[in-house]
Amino acid sequence: xxxxxxxxxxxxxxxxxxxxxxxxxxxxxxxxxxxxxxxxxxxxxxxxxxxxxxxxxxxxxxxxxxxxxxxxxxxxxxxxxxxxxxxxxxxxxxxxxxxxxxxxxxxxxxxxxxxxxxxxxxxxxxxxxxxxxxxxxxxxxxxxxxxxxxxxxxxxxxxxxxxxxxxxxxxxxxxxxxxxxxxxxxxxxxxxxxxxxxxxxxxxxxxxxxxxxxxxxxxxxxxxxxxxxxxx
Numbered sequence: 001x002x003x004x005x006x007x008x009x010x011x012x013x014x015x016x017x018x019x020x021x022x023x024x025x026x027x028x029x030x031x032x033x034x035x036x037x038x039x040x041x042x043x044x045x046x047x048x049x050x051x052x053x054x055x056x057x058x059x060x061x062x063x064x065x066x067x068x069x070x071x072x073x074x075x076x077x078x079x080x081x082x083x084x085x086x087x088x089x090x091x092x093x094x095x096x097x098x099x100x101x102x103x104x105x106x107x108x109x110x111x112x113x114x115x116x117x118x119x120x121x122x123x124x125x126x127x128x129x130x131x132x133x134x135x136x137x138x139x140x141x142x143x144x145x146x147x148x149x150x151x152x153x154x155x156x157x158x159x160x161x162x163x164x165x166x167x168x169x170x171x172x173x174x175x176x177x178x179x180x181x182x183x184x185x186x187x188x189x190x191x192x193x194x195x196x197x198x199x200x201x202x203x204x205x206x207x208x209x210x211x212x213x214x215x216x217x218x219x220x221x222x223x224x225x226x227x228x229x230x231x232x
Contacts, residue, residue, distance in 0.1 A: 003032060003040050008055045014123070016052035018130075019044065030054060035129070035137035037063065064134055066093040068230030069157070069178040072218055073149060075102040075185040081215040082107075083124050090128035090138055092222045093231060097125070098141045100149050104187035114143045146193055150200045154180055159202040162221060163194065164211045166204035170221070173205070175229045183218045 042054040157178030
């Protein structure tokens, strides 16, 4: 959505429904963003359950991104687990999310269903940005198979994979500026997948003495990395 000062724009239907739920009316102030940085103050000129229009008044250069660039490579988990992981990792500041079809992923999707699922995840991420005040929307990549991911994973920065039996933790690592975090599905990475990842430069790290669920592990690790190297 293109935003420019003085323009009157039609808001997406999802946003119009949200305005209606909040019982906003004509003349109420709203803050708009298009995912490219900065945000715009605007005034509603029309509101209904299906459509809304707003007049753009001013632009602010507010930025809420972390200095630590985190890519989350999350093996696809089932049901609401994946939604929760994407929602909360967006709130915690990840810049990119790569869904991976791994050997032990419970959810198996045809091409059409995979495309619909990725579109759904992108909407989850946009909604999370609206909730937490981010004005850069993290990229959600298309689902990729495990070896395909290893072949295209960023060569720069720190590459980590979570493993409860690893012999090192985050505190022993040198502070990076960029991290790719690989997290397995419900049953964890298969041993051969972990071996292939480590051969490609991924470092296994543990996160406490307990085995965390697939939807808990990345969030705990991202929060810790932000505390050690990023936001805090």
